[in-house]
Amino acid sequence: MQVTETKAEGLTREFQVVLAAAELEDRLATELAGIKDKVQLKGFRPGKVPVAHLRRVYGRSLMADVVQNAVNEANQKILEENKLKLALEPRIQMPEDKDEIEKALDAKADLAFTVALEVMPSFDLVDHSDITLTKPVAAVGDEEVDAAIARMAQQNRSFSDRPEGGYAETGDRVVIDFVGRIDGEAFEGGSAEDANLDLGSNTFIPGFEDQLLGAKAGEQRTVTVTFPADYPAEHLAGKEAVFDVTVKAVQTPGETTIDDELAKTFGLESLDKLKEAVRTSLSSELDAQSRRRVKKALLDALDGRYAFDLPPTLVHQEFAAVWAQVEADLKARGKTFEDEGTTEEKAQAEYRRIAERRVRLGLVLAQVGESADIKVPDEEVNQALIARLRQFPGQEREVYDFYRKNPQAMAELRAPLFEEKVVDHVLGQVKLVEEPVSKEALFADDEDEAPAAETASEAGASPDATTETSAA
Incomplete structure (x- = not known):
C-alpha cells in the first residue's frame, strides 16, 4: 500500500492511496484461504473445494471486504504517521471509471483512491489565572418568600x-x-x-x-x-x-390562610419549614442564574484569548443548525428579517460568527478537559438518560432503546455534562469577584444576550469522536 499526501491547505488534507494489483491478489488469496476449510458447497467435501471455484463463487464479495479493510488500514496509517486528529470522518473518493473499478476488483489493475480529511487545529492552552470575572449574586428577601407562599396559598384555596x-x-x-x-x-x-x-x-x-x-x-x-x-x-x-x-x-x-395547616398540605410540618423550603427553592433559581451569567462571562473571556483556524465543515454544520432555528423561530412568529430591523444577508453573517464562536469554544473546552483528564462517570450519564425518559411518559422503553442503540444520542447526553465539569475546572483557575445585585439586575440581561454565549454542546451538537465535549 502506497500513501502519498497530495494536498495540505489549512486544516484540510488529501492523500492518494494505491493498492497494487499484486497486493490485491495476495489479500484476496489470504481471504480465500481463510474460508476454504469453513465453506460447505454441494458436491465437495469440507476443505476440498478448489480455490478457483471459491474465487468464482465468493471472489467479488471477499474483494469488497479486502477493499474496505484496505480503506480502514489506510486511514489508520495516515493518522498515525502524520499524527493527525480528525475533526470529521474521512471522505473516501473511489475512481469514477467503472472499468477501472472492475479491473481492480478482479485484481487485474491497481486500485487508487483518495482520502480527504479535515483535522483538528493545533493550539496551545493559555494561562487562565490572570482572568478576573465578576459574579453577580442576589439574596432572597423575606418579602419574596412571603409573596411566594401567598401565591401557593391562593392556588391551594x-x-x-x-x-x-x-x-x-x-x-x-x-x-x-x-x-x-x-x-x-x-x-x-x-x-x-x-x-x-x-x-x-x-x-x-x-x-x-x-x-x-x-x-x-x-x-x-x-x-x-x-x-x-x-x-x-x-x-x-x-x-x-x-x-x-x-x-x-x-x-x-374560600379564605386564604397562611399557617401550619397550609404547610401540611405541602408535606411539611410547619409554616417555618415551608418558608425554609421556599427560600431554598428561590435561592436555587438565583444561584443557577448567577452561574449562567458568570459562565457567559468566562466564555466571552476565553473567546477573546484564542484565535486559530476552524474546520470548515464543522462551522458549516453548526451554522446550518443555528440558521434552521432562526428560520423556524421567524416562521413561528410570523416575522421577517425586515421586521427584526435587518436583512437575511446581515443575519447570516452574524449567525455565522456565532457558529464560529461555538465551534472555537467547543474546541477550547475539549482541549482543556483532555489536558485536565476530566471524565464524566457513566452514573451521571445514566442519570441524564433517566431525566430524559421522564420527558416522555408512556414511551420510556422506546426512548431508552433509542439511546442505548445510538452512540451519537448518548454522546449528546454526555457533552453538556462534560462541558459543565470543564467550566468548573476553569472557574477554579480564574479570579472570581462576587458582586451583590438585586434579583432584577441579575435577570436583566437575559433577553438581550445573544445566542453566541452558547457553546456547541449547549446547542445540542454531538461531541467529536476524539473528545468528550462538542466540537461541532
Missing part, C-alpha cells in the same frame, strides 16, 4: 358553589365544557370537559375569560376570540375561533 343563580365574578372559578371551531370545523385541542377556569387568571386565550363574567351555572354561551399572532401552534395563530361553552358550575373561593 378551596372553592364552593355559589348559591343557585349566582353570577360569576372576577376571582371565581367556573367549571366548563367547551368545543372550539374555526371556520365551522372543530380543531385539535379546542375541546374539553369539566375544565376549571379561574376568571381573571389570564390562563386562556385573551378575551375568553371576560366573556364568561356574569354567567350562571347551567348557562350556555358562545365565546368568540382570536388567537394571538405569535401563538405557538402555527395553524391556530391569528385565527378567529368560536367556542360553544357550557357553564356547569360557578364557584367562589
